[in-house]
Amino acid sequence: APSTPTRAKAVAEDPSVFGILPTAEFPAKSRLVITHMSVENFKSYAGARIIGPFHKSFSAVVGPNGSGKSNVIDALLFVFGKRGKKIRADKIGGLVHSSDAFPDLQRCSVTVHFAQVIDAEVDEDPAGPADTNGVEMPGSRVLPGSRFTVARSATKKNVSTYSVNGKSTTMATVTSLLKARGIDLDHNRFLILQGEVESISLMKPKGIVPGEEGLLEYLEDIIGSNQHLPRIGELQTELEAANNERATAMARARAVERELASLAGAKREAEAFLEKKRHALEARGEQGASLRAR
Missing domain, CATH: 3.40.50.300 (P-loop containing nucleotide triphosphate hydrolases)
Known part of the structure; x- marks a missing residue:
């Protein structure tokens, strides 16, 4: 600026x-x-x-x-x-x-x-x-x-x-x-009237409901940070949406991991079967080669 x-x-x-x-x-x-x-x-x-x-x-x-x-x-x-x-x-x-x-x-x-x-x-x-x-x-x-x-x-x-x-x-x-x-x-905060001094001292630390002014909101107005509140709200909404998407993706990943874990036994059995079949085929091939050599 x-x-x-x-x-x-x-x-x-x-x-x-x-x-x-x-x-x-x-x-x-x-x-x-x-x-x-x-x-x-x-x-x-x-x-x-x-x-x-x-x-x-x-x-x-x-x-x-x-x-x-x-x-x-x-x-x-x-x-x-x-x-x-x-x-x-x-x-x-x-x-x-x-x-x-x-x-x-x-x-x-x-x-x-x-x-x-x-x-x-x-x-x-x-x-x-x-x-x-x-x-x-x-x-x-x-x-x-x-x-x-x-x-x-x-x-x-x-x-x-x-x-x-x-x-x-x-x-x-x-x-x-x-x-x-x-x-x-x-944003007139540079002129504080006599009656406002006491009201400031009695302010709540923070407004409880939207639109209520507490000491935090009062100071934000003086500093000027309240001008960023709309954008902060937008970013919070975007963050919540991103967190929801992440949670959904993580849930899907965990479901896939569970399904993968449940298939681990079948995978090992299939690998063992294929290994036995490979050994059998290799043994049969060696036997056929020996007969031809005679």
Whole structure:
């Protein structure tokens, strides 16, 4: 399979993507991070707000009840294409901020800022070129030309639009772009909500009936090995068929061996008879030759 940078380049060069992503080949030790987020009139955020910059090892949002943890995750879910009900809103228009101070806002938006970075501890060229035109990541070098943004907006009338680097696009294109960068929106296991942590800890080791998700199935989905399950099922069916054919052939072979063993006595008797007959014929031939000689 092609490397992530190669896939990213192929997607970016696709005419349908408008060439909105940089096509540079990034070092294998680099990784994609979210530097910060921009929100405007989204849920509890009135007006424009910047969330971040995030630490290079940012991996969780923690805080007391009511501090806004869920709204940060909801903002990410919004950009990544989740429907309103998945973000605790009846409709997508319900995500637009509404309060006594701002009762008539008509639109909300969230922009996620990405960058490709190399951490200092694995950077083989710490003095190499860096992109300083934007939020920096202390302890990491932001690679030039690697920054890009993915944004989504929604109106009170439940109209939603997407953009990449400020250019209007579709959810399908966003999905392809992020998948090329290693973010699979079709199998979202990179955003774990607060309530899911407990449910994961209480999972059965393995689903008992087909379609039931246990910890094994959950991990297979994260790893991606579940995509091979259909082929594994086909191979198991083929293996069972081959085993059945082998069992039938072995049964026939054993039956032939038993029949062969039962004929062993008759075979020995026949061989003994033929041997006696041969000796008799040889003796008769020798006697006839002796008479002729006289």
